[in-house]
Amino acid sequence: MLSMQDLLAASPVRLAPMAAFTNGPFRIIAERCGSGFTTSEEIDADALIRDNARTELLAQQYPLRQPVAMQLLGSSAETLVPAALRLVEAGADIIDINMGCPVPKVVRKGKGAALMRDVGATARILAALRAALDVPLTIKIRGGWDDHTLNAVEVARMARNVGVDAITVHPRSRSQRYAGRAPWDVIADVVAAVDIPVTGNGDVTSLADARRMMAETGCAAVMxxxxxxxxxxxxxxxxxxxxxxxxxxxxxxVVADHLALIEEHLPPKEALIQAKKQLAAYAAGGPGARALRGELFAAPTIGAARAIYERRGAIADESRTERDGVAAGA
Ligand SMILES: Cc1cc2nc3c(=O)[nH]c(=O)nc-3n(C[C@H](O)[C@H](O)[C@H](O)COP(=O)(O)O)c2cc1C
Structure with missing residues (x-):
């Protein structure tokens, strides 16, 4: 079986799964830029085994160079096990279980971060997955359900004891969602508690930050x-x-290659939505980004969206010229 220890040593920094963003084209681009192996966005196990067409698109395989991790959302072994077997049959090299999604409609169904609440029941689910799979089984957790139940260490110990091969920790609690700074000391606590590799995650914005997280927490890799x-x-x-x-x-x-991959791999309707979304992300933070976003989302075709995005260069040049003019005392 693929060794998570070796794989993480070879993949110190990698793209985190993000629903509606980290589909195949984005993962291919991230790999080309230097990301380690990537994880699919969350795939609902119940929808997958019902043959839901949209979910099947999420489970599609792409020409990735590195091992492929596919992430499942679910609340019971009855659907998670067959869904995981199906993903492995389709080409997944690693199965990751989402135990951190804070979205209310997900946790209400006992999925995502809700799996951190009943540690005994979750142990049985993970043990059933471990027994059924012959590929690495990993989990992605939060610090805990809320600030009164920060049980990442307890959950990590349980996971290690039922045979989970690696753990990713986003240390905010479910109730924190994305607010405040991610408390990296929780990552260090999990690293100290288990002898399986831990990936740290939360508020890393550069390779230098990633190195700092590894040094401060002892984590094996960073997302x-x-x-x-x-x-x-x-x-x-x-x-x-x-x-x-x-x-x-x-x-x-990179932007041009990303758009080409979107057109190559996604069905036309999905491709147009993705192209606009990704172009808005590329434009974010730049001059005129807000106005540009509105225009981008109104574009009727990928070509039109790309033309709008490319005008951003002209907008940036104009504002730079203005700034330089001011600086030169013009
Ligand atoms: C738009 C969005 C979608 C996300 N979708 C997923 C997901 O499908 N599965 C998952 O495990 N985490 C998901 N996350 C959480 C991220 O993987 C990550 O844990 C979180 O953003 C913290 O890391 P960061 O500070 O580097 O962004 C999502 C986050 C965002 C912002």
Whole structure:
């Protein structure tokens, strides 16, 4: 069986799963930029075994170079086991169980972060998965359900004891959602409690941050989520060393390749939505981003969206010229 220890040593920094963003095209681009192996967005086990068409699209395989981790959401072994077997048959090399999703409609059904509440019941689910699968089984957890039940260490120990091969920790609690700083000391506590590899996650925005998280917590690897949206080149150690023109050229190429992959791999309707979403992420934080976003989402075709996005360069140039003019006392 694939060794998670070796794989994580070879993949110190990787893209985190993000629903509606980290589909195949984005994962291919992140890998090309230097991300370690990637994890699919969350796939609902109940919907998958009902042959829901949209869910099947999420479970589709792409030409990724590295092992493929596929993530499942579920609340019982009755659906998680057959769904996991189906994903393995379709090509998944690793099965990851989502134990951190805080979305109310997910936790109400006992899925995502709700799995951290009843540790005994979750142990039985994970043991059933472990017995059924011959690929690594991993979990992604939060710090706990809420600030009164920060039980990441207890859950990690239980997971290790039922044979889970690796754990990712996003240390905020479910009730914290994404507010406040991620308390990295919870990652260090989990690292100290188990002898299986731990991936740390939360508020990492650069390779330097990732190295700092590894040094401060002892985690074996790091996952980067939001900071990689519209900035997949953050996985590329060369990017920050390039001169501004070469850097801009590399970024333009990444965006163009990403759009081409979206058109190649997604059905037309989905491709248009994805292209707009990803272009809005690439434009975020830049000059005129808010206005650009509105225009992007009204675009009728991918070509039109791309033309709107490319005008962003002109907007940036105009504002730079204005700034330079002010600085020069013009
Ligand atoms: C839009 C969005 C979608 C997400 N979807 C998932 C998901 O499908 N599965 C999962 O385990 N985590 C999901 N997450 C959580 C991230 O993987 C990650 O744990 C979290 O964003 C903290 O890391 P960051 O500070 O690097 O963003 C999502 C986060 C965001 C912002």
């Amino acid at each position: 980067v989520g939001r900071a990689a949206l519209g900035r997949p080149w953050l996985f590329d150690p060369e990017h920050a060393t390039l001169a501004p023109e070469a850097r801009a050229q590399l970024e333009r190429q």
